[in-house]
Amino acid sequence: MLLDIAVLKEIFSVDCVYVGNKSLTFNGINTVYDAVEGQIAWIKPNVKNNAEILSNTNASCIICNEETFNLGNSEKQRLYVISKDPKLEYFKVLKHIRNSTNKKPLSAIHETAIVDKNCIIGKNVTIGAYSVIGSCTIGDNTQIGEFVKIFDSVTIGANVLIRENVSIGGEGFGFYTHSDGTVEHIPHIGSVKIGNNVQIFPFANIDRGTLGSTEIGNGSVIDHYVHVGHNSKIGESTIVCANSVLAGGSKINNRCFIGVNTLLKEKCEIGSDSITGIGAVVVKNIPDSEVWVGNPAKFLKKNEK
Structure with a gap:
């Protein structure tokens, strides 16, 4: 060229x-x-x-x-x-x-992919080999790689890139322990909502909500091996780096940068424009525009943009 x-x-x-x-x-x-x-x-x-x-x-x-x-x-x-x-x-x-x-044909669904008959697929969507797509909605110009599993009740926006070996909308990790010590899984009957222009890298996992939805906002990026627990919310234009874990019901707001191996305790919230360092263990809420590091994560400085 x-x-x-x-x-x-x-x-x-x-x-x-x-x-x-x-x-x-x-x-x-x-x-x-x-x-x-x-x-x-x-x-x-x-x-x-x-x-x-x-x-x-x-x-x-x-x-x-x-x-x-x-x-x-x-x-x-x-x-x-x-x-x-x-x-x-x-x-x-x-x-x-x-x-x-690296031009790919428009609206290409690989012959080995399995797509539910009730799936609503937009224009110019590609679905890679051996992917399994449930009863969900996929927006225009979205690309889905190989060996991707998308369950029922998932809504994916336009111009989304989902790379290989991603799982979206599976059962969340929620259990009830009975008085006799036996453990029973709690059914998760909620959904997943993914906005426009989102990128999801290989081996990421996004659980559906128990009730309600797990959500990823417009323009956000989910790196390799990130786990997004049931009912978690990620805002717009946020980057979540590799191996990070969002426990159930946690929330990350807009324009955040979540460092590699960050762990976010259930129902904790990170404010907009905030940053976590590598390996941060977040066990309490982080306000807007702050940098937190360490285990447990502590305030380091303001994020002066």
Whole structure:
């Protein structure tokens, strides 16, 4: 695939500025350290040795901010794309290349997938091999990977990406201990509601509500091996990192970042714009815009955005 300045202008933000050799074409993307002639790279702002990085890289196209560009560009023939957010523009190129080289047929349901006759499927939905889909609703442009299990009473929004080996809507972990010590499972007859533009990575598990629903808000990301217990709520644009556990009835609000291996006690709540560190064990509510770390998790500082 060859990219020229005309294609880049379609990909990048309208306020980007282009300086240098505008006749070049580019055949790939790489890190600024490993890039060779013909490739695109980006430079992270505010790094003290950026002048050296800029001088030594062999990339033919550099995405950087104005401050980095003003450090002094080398005599090498290249194109500079000056942006307020170079990392974002770099990701846009990655997305363009992936989408151009990994096109999948629209509305493709693999022949080995099992889909309930009462399932409501939107437009341009793909369902991967050996997935089992119950009586649920799937929104437009949603992609479901291989070996996914989606139970009844699940509603999935539009533009959702569910990767392989995910389970959504199964029975929750709730039990009643009788006076004689015997343990009986409590039936879970609720639902799961997943918003638009959600991404769910492999081996995540989302239980349905006992009564009511387990919910994931628009634009949130659920990483590998995350467990979302029954009746838990995750707000919008929240990232939950790998191996984290949300016990039943817990709640994470909007725009949170939940660090790897975070454990959230049942019915605890994390306020909007808050962060938990790696391995945090949350046993009480966290207010908005705070950073908590440790076991048990304790306040570290305010999250100054």
